[in-house]
Amino acid sequence: MKILLPALSPTMETGNLVKWLVKEGDSVVSGDILAEIETDKATMELESPDDGKVEKILVKEGTENISVNTEIALLKVDGEEIEEIPEKPIAKSPQVSSNASEPLSSEVNISMNSLLNQTKENSGGKNWSEKEISMREALNQAIEEEMILDEDVFLLGEEVAEYDGAYKVTQGLLDKFGSKRVLDTPISEHGFTGLAIGAAMAGLKPICEFMTFNFSMQAIDQIVNSAAKSLYMSGGEINVPIVFRGPNGAAARVGAQHSQCFISWFSHIPGLIVIAPSNARDAKGLLKSSIRNPNPVVFLEHELLYKEKTKVPEENDFLIPIGKGNLIKEGKDVTIIGFSMTVQRILNALPSIEKLGISPDIIDLRSIKPLDEELIYNSVKKTNRVVIVEDGFGNTSFGSHLSYLIQSNCFDFLDSEIIKVSGKDVPMPYAENLEKLALPNTDEIVSAVKKVSYIN
Amino acid sequence: MNKKNKNNFTNDQLLKFYEKMFLIRKFEEKAAQLYGAGKIGGFCHLYIGQEAVVTGILSSINSEDTVITAYRDHGHILARGVDPKLVMAELTGRKDGISKGKGGSMHMFSKANRFYGGHGIVGAQVPLGVGIGFAHKYRNEKKISRVYLGDGAMSNGQVFEAFNLASLWELPVLFIIENNKYGMGTSIGRSAAGGELYERATVFGIKGEKVDGMNFFNVSESAIRGREYIEKNSKPYIIEMDTYRFRGHSMSDPGLYRTKDEVNKMKEIDPVLMMKETLLNDYNIQEDMIKDIESDIKKQIKDVEKFSLESPLPDLKELYTEVYL
Numbered sequence: 001m002k003i004l005l006p007a008l009s010p011t012m013e014t015g016n017l018v019k020w021l022v023k024e025g026d027s028v029v030s031g032d033i034l035a036e037i038e039t040d041k042a043t044m045e046l047e048s049p050d051d052g053k054v055e056k057i058l059v060k061e062g063t064e065n066i067s068v069n070t071e072i073a074l075l076k077v078d079g080e081e082i083e084e085i086p087e088k089p090i091a092k093s094p095q096v097s098s099n100a101s102e103p104l105s106s107e108v109n110i111s112m113n114s115l116l117n118q119t120k121e122n123s124g125g126k127n128w129s130e131k132e133i134s135m136r137e138a139l140n141q142a143i144e145e146e147m148i149l150d151e152d153v154f155l156l157g158e159e160v161a162e163y164d165g166a167y168k169v170t171q172g173l174l175d176k177f178g179s180k181r182v183l184d185t186p187i188s189e190h191g192f193t194g195l196a197i198g199a200a201m202a203g204l205k206p207i208c209e210f211m212t213f214n215f216s217m218q219a220i221d222q223i224v225n226s227a228a229k230s231l232y233m234s235g236g237e238i239n240v241p242i243v244f245r246g247p248n249g250a251a252a253r254v255g256a257q258h259s260q261c262f263i264s265w266f267s268h269i270p271g272l273i274v275i276a277p278s279n280a281r282d283a284k285g286l287l288k289s290s291i292r293n294p295n296p297v298v299f300l301e302h303e304l305l306y307k308e309k310t311k312v313p314e315e316n317d318f319l320i321p322i323g324k325g326n327l328i329k330e331g332k333d334v335t336i337i338g339f340s341m342t343v344q345r346i347l348n349a350l351p352s353i354e355k356l357g358i359s360p361d362i363i364d365l366r367s368i369k370p371l372d373e374e375l376i377y378n379s380v381k382k383t384n385r386v387v388i389v390e391d392g393f394g395n396t397s398f399g400s401h402l403s404y405l406i407q408s409n410c411f412d413f414l415d416s417e418i419i420k421v422s423g424k425d426v427p428m429p430y431a432e433n434l435e436k437l438a439l440p441n442t443d444e445i446v447s448a449v450k451k452v453s454y455i456n
Numbered sequence: 457m458n459k460k461n462k463n464n465f466t467n468d469q470l471l472k473f474y475e476k477m478f479l480i481r482k483f484e485e486k487a488a489q490l491y492g493a494g495k496i497g498g499f500c501h502l503y504i505g506q507e508a509v510v511t512g513i514l515s516s517i518n519s520e521d522t523v524i525t526a527y528r529d530h531g532h533i534l535a536r537g538v539d540p541k542l543v544m545a546e547l548t549g550r551k552d553g554i555s556k557g558k559g560g561s562m563h564m565f566s567k568a569n570r571f572y573g574g575h576g577i578v579g580a581q582v583p584l585g586v587g588i589g590f591a592h593k594y595r596n597e598k599k600i601s602r603v604y605l606g607d608g609a610m611s612n613g614q615v616f617e618a619f620n621l622a623s624l625w626e627l628p629v630l631f632i633i634e635n636n637k638y639g640m641g642t643s644i645g646r647s648a649a650g651g652e653l654y655e656r657a658t659v660f661g662i663k664g665e666k667v668d669g670m671n672f673f674n675v676s677e678s679a680i681r682g683r684e685y686i687e688k689n690s691k692p693y694i695i696e697m698d699t700y701r702f703r704g705h706s707m708s709d710p711g712l713y714r715t716k717d718e719v720n721k722m723k724e725i726d727p728v729l730m731m732k733e734t735l736l737n738d739y740n741i742q743e744d745m746i747k748d749i750e751s752d753i754k755k756q757i758k759d760v761e762k763f764s765l766e767s768p769l770p771d772l773k774e775l776y777t778e779v780y781l
Contacts, residue, residue, distance in 0.1 A: 154594070180594070183625075185621070186617070186620060186621070186624070188617040188620065188621065190583070190613065190614040190617055191583050191586075191614055191616075191617025191618050191620065191621050192583075192617070192621060193583070194580060194582070194583020194584050194586070194587060194614060194617075194618065195583045195584075195586050195587035195590055195618065195621055196587060197583075197584055197587060198524075198572075198583060198584035198585060198586060198587020198588045198589075198590070198591070199587040199588065199590045199591045199594070200587070201572055201584065201587070201588065202522065202572070202587065202588040202591035202592070203591060204590075204591045204594060204595075221577055221580060222580060222583065222584075222614075225576070225577050225580060226575070226577075226580055226584055230565075230573070231778050231779070231780070231781060232558055232778050232779055233555060233558060233559040233560075233563035233565075233573075233574075234555050234559060234563065234564075234565040234573070234574075235553070235554070235555035235556030235557075235558050235559060235778060236556070236777070236778040236781075237554075237555065237565045237566065237567055238565050238567070238572065238573070239781045270779050271779055271780065273780070294781040295780050295781055
């Protein structure tokens with residue numbers, strides 16, 4: 001029987017073989033632990049699927065980036081013949097992917113990193129000491145640095161402490177700061193969100209993690225009515241310096257109740273700041289700025305971006321200002337606007353767009369509220385054409401508002417209708433093909449660009 | 457001569473508490489009048505009938521303790537020592553209101569007086585108050601977060617989440633249920649199953665009691681017990697106040713859900729009158745002293761009214777300020 005590297009989470013594509021707990025020749029029974037596998041989220045134990053003898057170990061411990069479904073060992077099960085399998089080098093197989101969504105930037109021609117390198121840094125122009133790390137690590141660094149700098153910053157949420165974070169973003173923070181400042185909560189969003197807001201009213205600076213923003217709906221009243229409105233209602237007396245953060249939007253095959261983009265919901269509310277970074281560098285700089293901000297900030301991450309790497313400054317004074325978008329690619333023919341995961345979707349479509357002889361401005365909004373209107377309008381006045389890409393439902397969406405803003409501020413500059421490529425107005429389906437269809441895809445983005453450019 | 461009371465308040469202290477109760481009563485009567493005259497808009501929830509609760513609790517408060525409550529908050533912010541002029545000017549929606557006219561009756565705050573509102577969503581103030589208690593503990597402050605809630609909030613889910621968190625994390629919180637028997641127009645019997653309301657917190661390991669909330673002295677004694685328990689055990693405590701509101705839920709409440717007889721019967725144990733009688737009969741306080749206090753308050757209320765009506769409306773530019781800091 002072949003033992004394959006299993007997919008141990010919805011987003012796992014590769015894993016690391018940390019340790020074998022058996023050796024060749026060992027007898028095992030079903031359920032015995034064979035090995036420790038490190039996934040994108042945690043270190044998990046691999047159990048024996050049957051009774052038998054470990055015939056051959058095919059992948060040495062310590063091997064990293066093994067694709068899901070790679071054969072890692074052979075188990076001789078009673079009454080089963082073993083076929084000889086020659087040892088072969090382990091490499092990431094490009095065709096195997098458990099991820100139903102589009103390939104990410106690292107797998108297409110244009111990487112986020114190369115674009116960020118070309119972009120003028122708008123956070124001081126300093127020569128930073130940089131290291132390539134994932135968004136997950138970048139967020140972790142941001143939290144750690146701010147917790148070191150300010151005693152009033154603390155972190156709470158479900159599984160953020162002893163479990164090391166459901167998505168490993170808060171890994172190691174409990175050990176560094178102790179249980180006074182890194183708190184596991186009960187599954188009690190309405191209660192702990194209210195508690196965190198109350199603590200912020202009394203002067204602390206909580207980072208309130210939602211395991212996913214879908215669960216923030218349990219606490220939407222506290223976010224909208226208590227956090228967002230108190231400064232205004234109190235005539236400036238009570239501010240609420242809090243960050244609500246966690247993954248937002250559709251991950252991979254987790255169904256309707258766990259796959260929704262809430263950008264349109266939160267950006268509707270006066271008093272909330274809304275951030276949606278697309279890469280590790282922005283995530284770190286913006287999360288640090290958010291923690292230091294005296295207002296309530298809704299910081300929307302994306303699970304599929306957690307593992308994506310870019311160069312990130314290591315200095316603790318690296319900040320990206322809230323309210324500044326990023327022109328990640330400069331062109332002349334059309335302005336394509338995205339944020340969070342949709343920036344990746346736009347980059348996936350870029351080769352096809354360029355093949356048409358179209359050179360786009362690509363804007364990564366980064367901040368949804370406040371919005372970098374100047375950057376958007378300057379680009380639109382140059383290109384005269386606009387495509388907006390958003391993952392959220394199209395009906396009464398943020399993209400709708402953005403297209404309103406553009407037409408009212410750049411009316412005389414537009415040579416075409418504005419096209420919005422949104423998520424479809426359906427609850428997220430589970431089936432791989434339907435999920436893919438529900439989200440904005442390359443073809444839709446390319447078609448939109450063609451349409452605003454009057455190309456058939 | 458000073459009759460022995462368990463809290464050993466001096467006559468001067470007792471007169472101060474009476475003054476506060478009388479101030480709240482007269483303030484609210486004036487608010488009702490101004491509402492009737494169209495000078496106060498929107499919702500206006502009066503505290504008349506419940507004065508012994510906030511005053512009795514006040515008698516146990518260390519000056520640094522914090523307070524948070526729901527929307528029936530006029531009495532609470534006055535008890536916390538905020539200038540009645542600023543409170544009434546908020547009710548009339550004027551520039552000099554405590555929230556600059558942008559909050560209204562239900563949304564008043566004062567950090568200096570450690571009063572954290574003034575919240576309009578039933579139950580929402582309870583997790584918030586637990587969070588304020590969290591901040592006290594986090595900073596090793598010897599403060600107690602005092603969290604008021606009504607009988608209506610006691611059937612609201614987040615309140616139980618807050619009880620669980622307060623007990624689990626051993627936070628210095630005194631929960632005070634003001635059970636005035638009606639959540640808007642629905643009587644407690646039609647909204648809450650099971651036994652006493654405070655017992656719903658005891659399942660989370662929170663100790664508590666129920667007391668006569670119409671009697672200042674009973675309230676005060678229980679509040680001091682609560683404070684001592686929290687200080688000694690570093691755990692939350694809950695007190696259910698048996699009280700009653702003499703006016704409607706808000707000014708626009710026709711009150712068809714209860715009989716006039718019931719209201720009149722409760723008025724026989726009017727907390728302000730009872731306090732006055734106790735001071736006269738049991739503490740040998742001279743009637744003149746009480747009369748002086750009352751006439752001072754009445755004069756003060758006239759000034760409060762004048763101030764609240766003369767203060768200008770907020771500048772129009774205020775519309776866009778204080779959305780963000």
